[in-house]
Amino acid sequence: MVTQPLVIKGTTQLLGVIGYPVKHSMSPVMHNAAIATLGLDYVYLPFPIAPDQLKTAIDGFAAVGLKGFNITIPHKQTIMPLLTGVSDVAQAIGAVNTVWWSAGGWRGTNTDAAGFLAPLQALERDWHQSPALILGNGGAARAVVAACHQLGCPKIMVVGRTLQKLEAFAESWQTSPLNLNISVHTWDQLDSLLPQIGLLVNSTPVGMAPKPDASPLTDVQINQLPAQAIVYDLIYTPRPTKFLQQAAAAGLVTFDGLEMLVQQGAAALEIWTQQSAPVEVMQQALLNHLGQ
Numbered sequence: 315m316v317t318q319p320l321v322i323k324g325t326t327q328l329l330g331v332i333g334y335p336v337k338h339s340m341s342p343v344m345h346n347a348a349i350a351t352l353g354l355d356y357v358y359l360p361f362p363i364a365p366d367q368l369k370t371a372i373d374g375f376a377a378v379g380l381k382g383f384n385i386t387i388p389h390k391q392t393i394m395p396l397l398t399g400v401s402d403v404a405q406a407i408g409a410v411n412t413v414w415w416s417a418g419g420w421r422g423t424n425t426d427a428a429g430f431l432a433p434l435q436a437l438e439r440d441w442h443q444s445p446a447l448i449l450g451n452g453g454a455a456r457a458v459v460a461a462c463h464q465l466g467c468p469k470i471m472v473v474g475r476t477l478q479k480l481e482a483f484a485e486s487w488q489t490s491p492l493n494l495n496i497s498v499h500t501w502d503q504l505d506s507l508l509p510q511i512g513l514l515v516n517s518t519p520v521g522m523a524p525k526p527d528a529s530p531l532t533d534v535q536i537n538q539l540p541a542q543a544i545v546y547d548l549i550y551t552p553r554p555t556k557f558l559q560q561a562a563a564a565g566l567v568t569f570d571g572l573e574m575l576v577q578q579g580a581a582a583l584e585i586w587t588q589q590s591a592p593v594e595v596m597q598q599a600l601l602n603h604l605g606q
C-alpha cells in the first residue's frame with residue numbers, strides 16, 4: 315500500500331485518545347500510520363483530560379463532531395456512566411477503552427479482550443481442554459478473564475498478592491453478564507496449579523522495563539507446566555521478557571503483548587471507519603517508535 319502524506323482539510327474528521335497524562339500513549343503513532351496507509355480523511359490526536367473535566371470534554375467532543383476516541387488511565391471506568399450505551403463485554407470487564415458516536419450518543423466497548431485473543435484464535439487448539447492461569451488481578455487481567463471465557467477455557471484461575479483485592483475481583487464477576495468458572499489464589503498456591511495449565515498469562519508488570527531481569531516465575535515453576543501449555547506476557551517492552559525467554563527455553567509456545575496492543579487498536583479503528591485495519595503497518599509503526 316502507498317502511504318499518503320497527512321493533509322488536514324476542511325473535511326478532516328477527528329479521532330483521538332483521552333488520558334491524564336496521555337503523553338506516553340502510543341496510540342497516535344499507530345492510528346495515524348493506519349490512517350495514512352488507508353488514505354482516510356481522519357487525524358488521531360492525544361487529549362490530556364483532567365478527571366474533573368471528563369464530562370465537559372466528552373460533551374465538547376460531541377459538539378465538535380469527534381467520530382470516536384480511545385480511553386486510557388484514569389478514565390476507563392469513570393467514563394462508563396457518562397455513555398449512552400456500553401457493550402456487554404465492557405460491562406463485564408468493568409472498563410471502556412473505545413467510544414464512538416452513534417444515534418445521538420456516545421457508545422462504548424472494550425477491545426482489549428479481542429486484542430488479547432487475536433493471536434490465540436489463529437491457533438488450532440481445543441481451548442475447552444485448556445485451563446487458564448492469570449498472574450495479577452488488575453485492569454488488564456479483567457480483559458484477559460473475559461477473553462479466556464470467550465475462548466472456552468474450562469477453568470480460569472487468577473493469582474494475586476493482595477487477598478482483599480483478590481476477593482473483590484472474584485466477587486465482581488458474580489454479577490457480570492458472563493457466566494464464569496473463576497477461582498482466585500495467592501502466589502504460594504502456584505506450584506499446585508501449574509501442572510494443569512493450558513494457558514498461562516502474565517498480567518503483572520513484573521519483568522517490564524526498566525527491570526527486565528525480573529520474572530514472575532522461577533525456571534523450576536516454568537518447568538512444571540505441561541508441554542502443550544501456551545505462555546503469554548502482556549508486556550511489550552522488552553521483547554521478549556525474561557518470563558517468555560524462560561518459557562521458550564522450556565520448549566513452550568509464547569506470545570508477547572505487542573500484538574494485543576496492535577489488535578485492540580485495529581479493532582477500535584474498524585469500529586470508527588468500518589474498514590479493515592492495516593495491522594502490519596500499525597505494528598511496524600509501534601516497533602519504529604519503540605526503536606525495535
Ligand code: NAP
Pocket residue numbers: 426429449450451452453454455474475476479516517518519520522548549550570571572574575576578
Ligand atoms: P494494574 O491495574 O496496575 O494491575 C497490575 C497487577 O499486577 C495487580 O494485580 C498488582 O497487584 C500486580 N502486581 C504489581 N506488581 C507486582 C509484583 N511485583 N508482584 C506480583 N504482582 C504484582 O496494571 P494493568 O493495567 O492490569 O497492567 C498490567 C500489565 O499489563 C502491565 O505490564 C501493562 O503494561 C500490561 N498491559 C499490556 C497491554 C497490551 O496491550 N499489551 C494492555 C494492558 C496492560 P496488586 O493489585 O496487589 O498491587
